[in-house]
Amino acid sequence: xxxxxxxxxxxxxxxxxxxxxxxxxxxxxxxxxxxxxxxxxxxxxxxxxxxxxxxxxxxxxxxxxxxxxxxxxxxxxxxxxxxxxxxxxxxxxxxxxxxxxxxxxxxxxxxxxxxxxxxxxxxxxxxxxxxxxxxxxxxxxxxxxxxxxxxxxxxxxxxxxxxxxxxxxxxxxxxxxxxxxxxxxxxxxxxxxxxxxxxxxxxxxxxxxxxxxxxxxxxxxxxxxxxxxxxxxxxxxxxxxxxxxxxxxxxxxxxxxxxxxxxxxxxxxxxxxxxxxxxxxxxxxxxxxxxxxxxxxxxxxxx
Amino acid sequence: xxxxxxxxxxxxxxxxxxxxxxxxxxxxxxxxxxxxxxxxxxxxxxxxxxxxxxxxxxxxxxxxxxxxxxxxxxxxxxxxxxxxxxxxxxxxxxxxxxxxxxxxxxxxxxxxxxxxxxxxxxxxxxxxxxxxxxxxxxxxxxxxxxxxxxxxxxxxxxxxxxxxxxxxxxxxxxxxxxxxxxxxxxxxxxxxxxxxxxxxxxxxxxxxxxxxx
Numbered sequence: 403x404x405x406x407x408x409x410x411x412x413x414x415x416x417x418x419x420x421x422x423x424x425x426x427x428x429x430x431x432x433x434x435x436x437x438x439x440x441x442x443x444x445x446x447x448x449x450x451x452x453x454x455x456x457x458x459x460x461x462x463x464x465x466x467x468x469x470x471x472x473x474x475x476x477x478x479x480x481x482x483x484x485x486x487x488x489x490x491x492x493x494x495x496x497x498x499x500x501x502x503x504x505x506x507x508x509x510x511x512x513x514x515x516x517x518x519x520x521x522x523x524x525x526x527x528x529x530x531x532x533x534x535x536x537x538x539x540x541x542x543x544x545x546x547x548x549x550x551x552x553x554x555x556x557x558x559x560x561x562x563x564x565x566x567x568x569x570x571x572x573x574x575x576x577x578x579x580x581x582x583x584x585x586x587x588x589x590x591x592x593x594x595x596x597x598x599x600x601x602x603x604x605x606x607x608x609x610x611x612x613x614x615x616x617x618x619x620x621x622x623x624x625x626x627x628x629x630x631x632x633x634x635x636x637x638x639x640x641x642x643x644x645x646x647x648x649x650x651x652x653x654x655x656x657x658x659x660x661x662x663x664x665x666x667x668x669x670x671x672x673x674x675x676x677x678x679x680x681x682x683x684x685x686x687x688x689x690x691x692x693x694x695x696x697x698x699x700x701x702x703x704x705x
Numbered sequence: 706x707x708x709x710x711x712x713x714x715x716x717x718x719x720x721x722x723x724x725x726x727x728x729x730x731x732x733x734x735x736x737x738x739x740x741x742x743x744x745x746x747x748x749x750x751x752x753x754x755x756x757x758x759x760x761x762x763x764x765x766x767x768x769x770x771x772x773x774x775x776x777x778x779x780x781x782x783x784x785x786x787x788x789x790x791x792x793x794x795x796x797x798x799x800x801x802x803x804x805x806x807x808x809x810x811x812x813x814x815x816x817x818x819x820x821x822x823x824x825x826x827x828x829x830x831x832x833x834x835x836x837x838x839x840x841x842x843x844x845x846x847x848x849x850x851x852x853x854x855x856x857x858x859x860x861x862x863x864x865x866x867x868x869x870x871x872x873x874x875x876x877x878x879x880x881x882x883x884x885x886x887x888x889x890x891x892x893x894x895x896x897x898x899x900x901x902x903x904x905x906x907x908x909x910x911x912x913x914x915x916x917x918x
Contacts, residue, residue, distance in 0.1 A: 418818065419730070426723035426789075427735055430742040433786045437757030444760055527894065534890045537847045538867045539883040546875065637748060644750020646850055651871060661752045668756065669853075678760070681753045688750075695748055699794075700740040 438685070445678035448472045456674050475679035484658070485680070489687065491658040495574065495649075496642035499581040503589040503638050504631065506582070511593035511630075512623075515600070522598075529590050541580055541651050548576050548652070572654030580648040585641070589634040596630030597623075629698060636695035640688055660684055708777065708852075708862060712784035713841035717834055719785060720792025720841075725822070727793070728800045746790035755854030758783045762855060775857035783855045784848065788841035795840060799833030800826075 447456045479485045514525045532540060547553045548570040555567040570576055600623065608618040646661035653659065660680065668677040723743050727736075746754065762779050803826070811821045827834075849864040856862065870876050 422722060423726050423730065423733060423735070423739075426719055426726060426743070427739050429719060429789075430723075430739070430786070433758065433761070433782055434742050434746060437754075437761040440760040440764055441753075441757045527898070531890070531894060534843055534894070535886050536864070536867070536883075538849060538864055538871060539879070539886060542867075542871050542879060542883065545871075640748035641750055644752050646752050647868070661750060664752050664756070665850075674760075677756060681756050684750065685753060692745065692748065696741050696744050699744040699747070700737075 441678045441681050444675055445475055445682045446472055447675055448474070472675070475675045476683075478676060479679055479683060485660075485663065488658040488660045488663045489683070492643045492645075492660040493687070495577060495581070495657070495659060496639050496645075499578050499585065499642050500589075500635050500639040502578065502582045503586055504635060507586055507589035507593055507634065508631075511590045511597055514590070514594050515597035526594070529587050529594075533587055537584065538647065540584065541648060544576070544580055544583065544652060545571065548579065571652065572657075574653075574657055576652040577649050577657050577659070580652045581638075581642050581645060584648065585638040588637040592633040592637065593627060593630040596627045600626055632694065632698050636691055636698075640691050640695065643688060644684060708780050708784065709842050709845035712781050712788060712845040713838050715781070715785040716788035716792050716841040716845075717838045720789035720837060721796050721830075721834060723789065724793040724797035724800055725826075728797050743790055743793045746787045747794065749787075751848070751850035752854075754787060755783070755851040758786070758851070759854045775855060776860045779855045779857075780852055780860070780862070783851050784841075784845040787848075787851065788844050791840050791844060792837035795837040796830060796833045799830045803829050 444456050510529075514522060514529075517525060545552075549555070550567040550569065550571065552571070554570065555564075558564045559567065604622055604626075605618060608622050609615075613621070644661040644664075645659065646665050649657050649659040649662045650665075653662070664677050664680045664684075667673050667680060723739065727740060727743065730736075758779075759775075762775055807829075808821055808825050811825045812818065816824070847864060848862075849868050852862045853865060856865070867879060867882065870879055
């Protein structure tokens with residue numbers, strides 16, 4: 403009797419374990435993975451004037467199964483140079499913004515990690531504080547700062563540095579400023595986490611062995627914080643490629659970004675298949691950065 | 706507000722379970738799949754997430770008749786999904802720091818795993834849960850893109866209203882709203898900071914008393 407009871411207990415434990423694993427696995431499969439399959443499916447269907455506005459992929463009529471695979475949406479993306487320009491514009495903008503974020507964020511994170519304990523907490527709070535207020539409101543504030551009659555132009559004209567207002571709003575510049583500002587915390591926080599974990603004795607060892615500060619930084623600190631640099635850069639770059647709100651509010655007619663194009667294709671033209679094809683191509687382009695980020699992040703989660 | 710509250714609560718449940726599974730369960734089948742699905746929403750552009758979820762809901766409505774109307778439920782599901790990723794990261798970081806020997810001690814003393822989780826692990830990671838909840842709440846409250854995709858024609862969340870008026874240009878109403886939001890946030894931060902300082906001071910004095918004794 404004893405062995406069977408123990409076996410029962412073990413079985414129950416396994417069942418419980420499975421159930422615990424299954425909960426997030428099933429939820430995420432259903433609401434995260436499955437939707438992508440549907441995007442792929444609809445990107446291959448024909449657009450139609452109906453509700454919902456796309457044609458069927460499989461049709462069973464007269465005892466034959468018809469499969470419609472419509473590559474037209476993808477060909478359409480290729481044929482119109484607008485889309486290629488939008489992808490290129492997004493990647494360029496996101497890349498520049500990521501580099502600027504890194505250049506600003508690294509010294510910030512470094513200074514934070516070196517600050518005394520109490521100050522560290524306050525600085526951390528200050529970095530995160532803006533994220534607690536509404537994102538839209540912050541972008542709106544930038545509209546006020548950068549516009550022709552905005553804060554910067556008024557100040558410069560008041561000081562007599564310039565005669566006519568600099569055009570900053572609705573340009574590539576304002577979009578990059580907006581992205582850098584909005585995503586800076588995502589760069590600073592992983593960098594800070596890595597830099598605080600840095601073992602101080604390594605730095606001391608380097609200086610004991612006669613290494614100069616710059617040399618120590620380049621050969622010890624920088625390689626050891628590489629994980630943070632990758633994580634931070636991906637956290638900025640990937641979402642920035644698909645950003646919609648910032649180019650919509652701060653950008654002008656010359657700032658083509660794919661997130662905005664997709665939004666317009668979907669909401670204004672109501673062309674769901676083309677919007678899906680746009681999303682699929684964007685995913686494909688982001689696949690390498692995504693895998694890179696995932697490899698780093700899963701190491702973080704599991705170690 | 707209500708959307709954000711429910712979404713954040715569910716996201717904490719889901720994210721915590723995911724984090725627990727990832728950090729405590731060793732190896733199992735589907736782990737790679739789970740870990741990619743936990744980390745990917747962190748960086749996935751919102752337009753893609755929003756579009757894909759909308760298509761899912763539309764298909765579900767056609768196949769099983771639910772959700773017949775997009776609105777509260779669909780926003781809730783969408784927000785829970787993307788917020789739980791953030792919660793999972795915050796909670797997993799905390800779970801890794803926690804001393805596992807106390808959990809093992811509880812189990813050695815005959816506590817079943819479920820009880821150990823609720824009475825030992827959960828209290829220890831409570832601060833991370835609170836932080837994760839707050840993060841999920843603000844993310845959900847702030848989201849415009851995903852909500853625009855998955856909401857029905859009648860449901861407007863606050864960011865959607867703000868966005869449509871900001872698009873038109875500067876409006877004093879939005880300035881007033883911004884002032885209110887900033888005031889609320891500063892007040893809440895000040896309060897949180899005050900309480901943190903007080904509990905820190907208390908802890909210090911307890912430690913001092915312990916040293917004197």
